[in-house]
Amino acid sequence: MSILLTPTAHARVRRFMEADASALGLRFGVKRTGCSGWGYVVDMARERRPDDTVFEQDGVAIHVDAASLPLVDGTEIDFAKKGLGEEFVFRNPNMAAECGCGESFTTDAERA
Template identity: 65%
Template sequence: MAISLTASALERARKFVASNADAVGLRFGVERTGCSGWGYAVDVAQQANADDQVFEFQGLKILVDPRSLPLVDGTEIDFVKKGLNHQFVFRNPNAAGECGCGESFTTDSELASG
C-alpha cells in the first residue's frame, strides 16, 4: 500500500501543511460527489485518527481513512500549473472511469454493478 507525490506536489503540500501551525500532515481521501461517484478530498490534517493509515513521504505525513484507502491505494499525486490554473492531479490505478469534467471517478466494481 502506498501513496506517492511528485516533486511539485511534495513542495506544494509542504507549503500547504506549513501554513497551519497545528497541522500533523496532509489528509487525503475520497467523498461521494460528482457524476461518477467519488471525488478526491485533500486538506490539512489537524490530528491523526486511530484508524488512519499514515504514509510518510520524504518527511511529509499523508493520512488516509480506512474507507478511502482501497479507492486511493497506489495513487500518485502531482501538482500542475496550466496557464493561470494550479491544481493537484491524481494518477489513481483504481479509477476505471471519470466524469467528463474530471472532478469525480468510479471503480471497476462500481462499473460492474451499474
C-alpha cells in the same frame, strides 16, 4: 499499499505545512460526489484519526481514512499549473472511468 507525492506536490504540501503550525501533514481521501461517484478530498491533516493509515514521505505524513484507502491505494499525487490556476492532479490506478468534467471517478468494482 502506498500513496506517492511527486517532488512538485511534496514541495507544495511542505509550504502548506510551514504556513500552518497545526498541520500534521496531508489528508487525502474520497467522498461521494459528481456523476461518476467519487471525488477526491485534499486538506491539511490536523489530527490523526483512529482509522487513518499514515504514509510517510520525506517528512510529510499523508493521512488516508480506512474507507478511502481501497479506492486511492497506489495513487500518485502531483501539483500542476493549469492556465491561470494551480491544482493537485491524481494518477489513480484504481480509476476505471471518469466523468466528462473530471470532477469524479468510478472503479471497476463499482461498474460490476
